[in-house]
Amino acid sequence: MPNFDQQPPAGGGAPTPQGRGGAPGGAPPAGGRGAAPAGGAAPQGRGAAPPAPPSALALKYPWPAKPVLLGTRVKRIDGPDKVTGRAKYTHDINRPGMLYGRIIRSPLPHARIVSIDLSAALKAPGVKAAYNVKEPGAQVMYQGDTVAAVAADTEERTKDAARLVKVEYEALPHFANEEQAMDPDAPVVFMGGNTRPGTAQDVGDIEAGFKQSAHIIEATYYTHVITHVCLESHSIVAEWEGDKLTAWCSTQGVFPSQQGLAMGLGIPAANVRVITQYMGGGFGSKLQAGAEAVIGAKLSQMAKLPVKLTLDRKEEHLDTGNRPSAGAKVKAGVTADGTLTSYQADSWGTGGAGQGVGNLPIPYIYTFPNRKRTHKDVYINSGTQRPMRAPGHPQACFLTEVLMDELADRVKMDPVEFRIKNAPVQVPSAMYRTYLPEGAKLFGWDKRHATGDPTPGPIKTGFGVSVHTWGGGGSGTQAHCDIMADGTVVMKCGTQDIGTGTRTIVALVTAETLGLPITAVRAEIGDTNYPRSGGSGGSTTAPSAMPAIRLTAAKALEALFVKVAPTLGVSADTLVATNGRIHVKDDPTKGVTWKDACKTLGADTISVDHMWEAGLSSVNSSGAQFTEVAVDIETGIVKVKRILAIQDCGLVVDRLTCESQIYGGVISSMNFALYEDRILDRVTGQMVNPNMEMYLLAGMSDIPKIDIILKDMPERGVVGVGEPPTVSLSAAIANAVRNATGAAIRSLPLHPHKILAAIEQQKAGGTL
Amino acid sequence: MKAFAYVNPANEKEAVAALRDAGVAMPIGGGQDILARMKDYITAPDRLVNIKNALDATITPVAGGLRIGAAVKIVDLAENAQVSRLYPNISAAAIEVGTPQIRNQGTVGGNINQRPRCWYFKNEEFLCYKKGGNRCFAPAGENQYHAIFGNDGPSHIVHPSSLAVPFLAYGAKFRVVSASGEREVAAANFFTLPTLQNVLKENVLADDELLTHVILPAPGTARHGHYEVRYKESHDWPLAFATVILKMSGQTISSASVVLGAVAPIPWRSEEAERALVGKTLSEATAAAAGEAAVRGAAPLSRNGYKVQVTKTAVKRAVMRAAGLRTV
Amino acid sequence: MASKDEKPDKPERFSVSRRDFLKSAGVTGIAAGVVGGAAELDAQTGAAARVLGPGDVPVQLTVNGRRIDLRIEPRVTLLDAMRQRADLTGNKRVCDRGTCGACTMIVDGRSVYSCSTLAIEVQGKQVRTVEGLVSANGTMHPVQQAFCDQDAMMCGFCTPGFVMATVALLEKNRNPTEAQVRKGLDGNICRCGTFVRVLEAAMKSRGVARA
Amino acid sequence: METEENLRSTRIVFGVHCLKIRHKGMYVSYEPDPDPAVYNELFDSGSYWCAQTQTSFGPDGQPVRPDICQGGRTCCAL
Structure with a gap:
């Protein structure tokens, strides 16, 4: 697990054949990193470690050339448990004597706590524990900040008791948006200042680039804040036995949560033992235990009874993270023949109280030879951000890809052609020069009209396109495999299934390796008692776990071969496992069934451990998304009509669940573009829509036709795909709206008021 | 949700009696609005009186019109053949209410009497006029979904009921009972623009009164058009909507009823639009003129100016639908 | 800190006394003390409906064809009664305000948000939860099978609600059009984004045998 | 070592930053990229939290970020 920079990298790197080509934010293979530190000096700390040589086992067990299960459509093995309600999520764990916990939170965005009075709550019926999370004198920095906590025997009584906690606050100045925080006259609310400069870049000579430019666009682009809205709210069921804690957590990482709780x-x-058998939605906010888990465990410790603490929907919106805003005032140039020249940006963004937007890889993907950039993190009094599905990328993609369409118009080039001209070098992880023309053909891009639908009537249609990249490599995961004398196979790995299908692909790869049907394998995951794995974030789960599973299963199989070989009178290295049998490689008749093979174990069990090795996974993926929208210019309503998503993710493990992730990413991006919006009252700083009624999310009638082209690149090994497909559709939608209406669309979400205003502005003189 | 006592009366008499309590007693119909408010501590009754078994849940023909019980479920209203034949705009509004689950639970009476959807009202932190406070947060705040008509204040909510709008347009009367008797109130007189005196409510119903029936007069021969503009197609509240009923004399509109929803603290009758229609023939130009007329008196807040355009379009398209013209 | 063009609120001591908020809903009288358990209304009202609660009262439910006896407060929702008192945790609590559909159950043949239904109000009605769709011999309902076949789920937290909404839809209309299926499932939200496959599963389930 | 670069960079450096600072990159299993710029870009979501408080504020109530979690605060563990 990579940690502090001075630690040597674990496992070493196995460079993919094309190197780090598709790294976000710049032009591979050399230079052009979007946010490389200024000055070009080699950053200190981590050095490039030589890649560890693959072990003999890894050399012997690459991904099979003719797989039986890999890349096919294998049904989710826990599907029946999920559709019948048998699957037990953290919310569903009910322990004997269990209490319900609740957190008392600040209603104000910034205040000093004058006093907290728990006495009435402690006397309330059923209350078994209550404590101050913060002490009087401390400050609350955002609405929803934690103040106190209480636990009682029923949830209703817990809520009653929580309302009996009397807290007196002294209101302090607050910021509800970036504009207020950036006001030079604003009081200092945050230690270190209300804003802070972020990574800058200065590459080439932007002025020279602008001089070469035939066209220059100067404009401001902006994306808004959204929240994660995990359907299963952040939660814990905590149970102590003496000084040992068992915690069922709704987490994306059982090991990170173990450390966080400890x-x-x-x-x-x-x-601390953390268990997550089923988890109801995680998009980055559940990579940490979170204060809510610690509070639940403390209440349980105090009450000496199990405690369930599940946040309600309002708490979810207020205090379990968000995707930061990002804005950029941009000046960009292009030559008459459509070559990008210079890119200058002053960007900013807020991740709430004391947190910024993080790295914003702009300009995204494309190669501007001259770049100059400043960045300002802005702090406001809202809940703090947590990583959300491809952090920085949806924002950076929007800020860049909308500009790209505007530049293409200036030089009267088709947006697809313009992108191909300025795309980074084609490598397996950056396939834009292939995907763009292929997608254009499939999508019927030739039917795209120039900017502004010329047809009469209020409904204007338009096409849009956008591309994206993401990392998604892996490392480090460990696994344990047992093969028992009765033929039972158990694969244990401390990874967790956040809905992506991890449990299924653990079983699938084990079965593939052992030549068994998937039903013959039991996959046990989601428990810190199993071998160590990372959190499910950064699209690293499959590329971390699948090599570990493959090699651990192979190691167990080799051990079985050693047992079986003497009974067949052959040497172990001649054996293979296919189709439920172990047999001599070139003579399937010379062998035994799996069950008979396992009988040779007698009283013994094969029990092996192994871990991830390089060579079976790689990093970086690319994709392109096309969309057609209809815009009602009399109401400002945008309807997405159809979407085409082209996506690669290296070796496809389970085509069915892999496609599901891509559908999901696309829909999530559509929500970002059209519906979701965390709205803080500009005066009070309090959120006005902390529910699922006014915080809008698409429903079935809003979902367009979505086609997926999933590129299988088995030679690259496994690459994660959870995040990449969620990056670019929002920009493609904005581009399609612009294509439909002819009006400049430079910020999200695409609320009717914005569309109508853009159309008005365009009519009044235009921005093109 | 605060603990409450529960009463399940079997008839109107028991129901109105049960509403008289030393504490705060409130009726619960489908519960889709009140339970959410109670969970958020916007409303905290000491007693809930279930009126689903006490009130009429049937749709009955009377005098060429219909008498609709307040306990009729919205789904049953939406799917009722008589309603769709006589009052198509009511069917059109009903099928767009909420979601299948909400329509299966929600009642006609509950829809009419639901409380504002305003996000300031619905969040406990904002102690606004409607919660007994002394300010409306909308004018200086996030008012993109607030009123563009009837904005004299003190409150700037939009009325949340989808059904109230066509009920008003069709000239409905509401039958109301209390322990002391019963009365009929025209829908046009039922809803109240906010004043400092009445701002805690949206209508004339007293706390011990129950709305029991919607009585619809015979519709006569008319053309009907209803148009909702929604941001999302799935579960969402309209940004604005319009219901239009036109009586024709040959090719000429002899009388018009135009009522707008989601634009004012009450279902908003647009006499301007009606005047723009009467005496005209049906055409897209007439429809557009009605739309323009409808919004002439609009007084939007700082961030809902776009609703003027949206409302104009809703009126135009509702008229076009009534005329049998394609709307888009 | 308000922006320049708007007058900021004066910083003030903000005492979170909830009482203020409660005196606000257009209601008569002031909050009464605890009302006793079941009792007759007094004679002056002339009516006879019993007052139940606010403390625990007996509530008898029929869930998946089985009788469940509970002692709960009137304020307990059907969802919480099932999840916290009957260990029927299949249906989920997500928005808890009648919006997302994860709690969808079928009561007397119609889909309802069980988070927005009081348990005390479904006495005498037939309640079905997602657990009740599996037949006695363990066979899944065809809709459940279709969801598995089409991978109409990811994290699975919305899935029981979607399954119930689909079953209710198909029991009402055996052969809906795609548009009817969409509208019929508009009361449910999936955050992972499985809509495409839920739609496929629902369409594939058309005309299937009913539970 | 408090170079300007360390202050501006989002990288966390042992000996400079508090040992209790956490970010996403620390908790995912990712093959460390030999190029720190790439590595940090991929996982600099800009979200930092304190291992002790499990929030984005330290035990002293002040924000958790590389630029201010480097000694001088009562809660820093270098």
Whole structure:
């Protein structure tokens, strides 16, 4: 697990054949990193470690050339448990004597706590524990900041008791938006200042580039804040036995949560067991244990009874993270023949109280030889951001891809052609020069009209396109495989299934490797008692876990071969496992069934451990998304009519669940573009839509036709795909709206008021 | 949700009696609005009186019109053949209410009497006029979904009921009962623009009164058009909508009823639009003129100016639908 | 801190006394003390309906054809009664305000948001939860099978609600059009984005045998 | 070592930053990229939290970020 920079990299790197071509934010293979530190000096700390040589096992067990299960459409093995309600999520765990916990939170965006009075709550019926999370004198920095906590025997009584906690606040100045925080006259609310410069870049000579430019666009682009809205709210069921804690957590990482609980409670990590068998939605906010988990565990410790603490929907919106805003005032140039010249941007963004937007890889993807950039993180009094599905990329993609369409118009080039001309070098992880023309053909891009639908009537249609990249490599995961004398196979790995199908692909790869049907394998995951794995974030789960599973299964199989070989009178290295049998490689008749093979174990069990090795996974993926929209210019309503998503992710493990992730990413991007919006009252700083009624999300009638072209690149090994497909559709939609209406669309979400205003502005003189 | 006592009366008499309580007693119909408010501590009754078993849940023909019980489920209203034959705009509004689950639970009476959807009203932190406070947060705040008509204040909510709008347009009367008797109130007189005196409510219903029936007069021969502009097609509240009923004399519009929804603190009758229609023949130009007329008196807040355009379009398209013209 | 063009609120001591908020809903009288358990209304009202609660009262439900006896407060929702008192945790609580559909159950043949239904109000009605769709011999309902076949789920948290909404839709209309299926499932939200496959599963389930 | 670059960079450097600062990159299993710019870009979501408080504020109530979690605060563990 990579940690501090001075630690040597674990496992070493196995460069993919094309190197790091598709790294976000710049032009591969050399230079052009979007946010490389200024000055070009080699950053200190981590050095490039030589890649560890693959082991003999890894050399012997690459991904099979003719797989039986890999890349096919294998049904989710836990599907029946999910559709019948048998699957037990953290919310569903009910323990004997269990209490319900609740957090008392600040209604104000910034205040000093004058006093907290728990006495009435402690006397309320059923209450077993209550404590101050913050002490009087401390500040609350955002609406929803934690103040106190209480636990009682029923949820209704817990809520009653929570309302009996009397807290007196002294209101302090607050910022509800970036504009207020950036006001030079604003009081200092945050330590270190209300804003802070971020990574800058200065490459080439932008002035020279602008001089070469035939056209220059100067404009401001902006994306808004959205929240994660995990359907299963952040939650814990905590149960102590002496000084040992068992915690069922709705988490994307059982091990990160184990560490978080241990450090948050001040107890040895070895005393904490975290279990996550089923998890109801995680988009980055559940990579940390979170204060809510620590509070639940503390209440349980105090009450000496199990405690379930599940946040309600309002708490979810207020205090379990968000995707930061991002804006950029941009000046960009292009030559008459459509070559990008210079890109200058002053960007900003807020991740809430004391947190910025993080790295914003602009300009995204494309090669501007001259770039100059400043960035300002802005702090406002809202809940703090947590990583959300491809952090920085949806924002950076929008800020860049909308500009690209505007530049293409200036030089009267088709947006697809313009993108191809300025796309980075074609490598397996940056396939834009292939995907763009292929997608254009499939989508019927030739039917696209020039900017502004010339047809009469209020409904204007338009086409849009956008491209994206993401990392998604892996490392480090460990696994354990047992093969028992009765033929049972158990694969254990401490990874977790956040809905992407991890449990299924753990079983699938094990079965593939052992030549068994998937039903013959039991996959056990989601428990810190199993071998170590990372959190499910950064699209790293499959590329981390699948090599570990493959090699652990192979190691177990080799051990079985050793047992079986003497009974067949052959040497172990001649054996293979296919179709439920173990047999001599070139003579399928000379062998035994799996069950008979396992009988040779007698009283023994094969029990092996192994871990991820380089060579079976790689990093970086690319994709392109096309969309057609209809815009009602009399109401400003945008309807997405159809979408085409082209996506690669290296070796496809399970085509069915892989496609589901791509559908999901696309829909999530559509929500970002059209519907979602965390709205803070500009005066009070309090959120006005902390529910699922006014925080809008698409429903079935809003979902267009979506086609997926999934590129299988088995030679690259496994690459994660959870995040990339969620990056670019929002920009493509904005481009399509612009193509339909002829009006400049430079910020999200595409609310009717914005569309109508853009059309008005365009009519009044235009921005093109 | 605060703990409450529960009463399940079997008839109107028991129901109105049960509403008289030393504490705060409130009726619960389908519960889709009140339970959410209670969970958010916007409303905290000491007693809930279930009126689903006490009130009429049938749709009955009377005098060429219909008498609709307040306990009729919205789904049953939406799917009722008599309603769709006589009052197509009511069917059109009903099928767009909420979601299948909400229509299966929600009642006609509950829809008419639901509380504002305003996000300031619905969040406990904002102690606004409607919660007994002394300010409306909308003018200086996030008012993109607030009123563009009837904006004299003190409150700038839009009335949340989808059904109230066509009920008003069709000249409905509401039958109301209390322990002391019963009365009929025309829909046109039922809803109240906010004043400092009445701002805690949206209509004339007293706390111990129950709305029991919607009585619709015979519709006569008319053309009907209803148009909702929604941001999302799935579950969402309209940005604005219009219901139009036109009586024809040959090719000429002899009388018009135009009522707008989601634009004012009450279902908003547009006499301007009606005047623009009467005496005209049906055409897209007439429809557009009605749309323009409808918004002439609009007084939008800082961030809902776009609703003027949206409302104009809703009126135009509702008229076009009534005329049998393609709307888009 | 308000922006320049708007007058900021004066910083003030903000005491979170909830009482203020409660005196606000257009209601008569002031909050009464705890009302006793089941009792007759007094004679002056002339009516006879019993007052139940606010404390625990007996509530008898029929869920998936089985009788469940509970002692709960009137304020307990059907969803919470099932999840917290009957260990029927298949249907989920997500928005808890009648919007997302994860709690969808079928009551007397119609889909309802069980988070927005009081348990005390479904006495005498037939309640079906997602657990009740599986037949006695363990066979899944065809809609459940279709969801598995089409991978109409990811994290699975919305899935029981979608399954119930689909079953209710198809029991009402055996052969809906795609547009009817869409409208019929508009009361449910999936955050992972499985809509495309839920639609496929629902369309594939048309005309299937009913539970 | 407090170079300007360290202050501006989002990288966390042992000996400079508090040992309790956390970010996403620390908790995902990712093959460390030999190029720190790439590595940090991929996982600099800009979201930092304190391992002790499990929030984006330290035990002293101040924000958690590389530029201010480097000693001088009572809660810093270098």
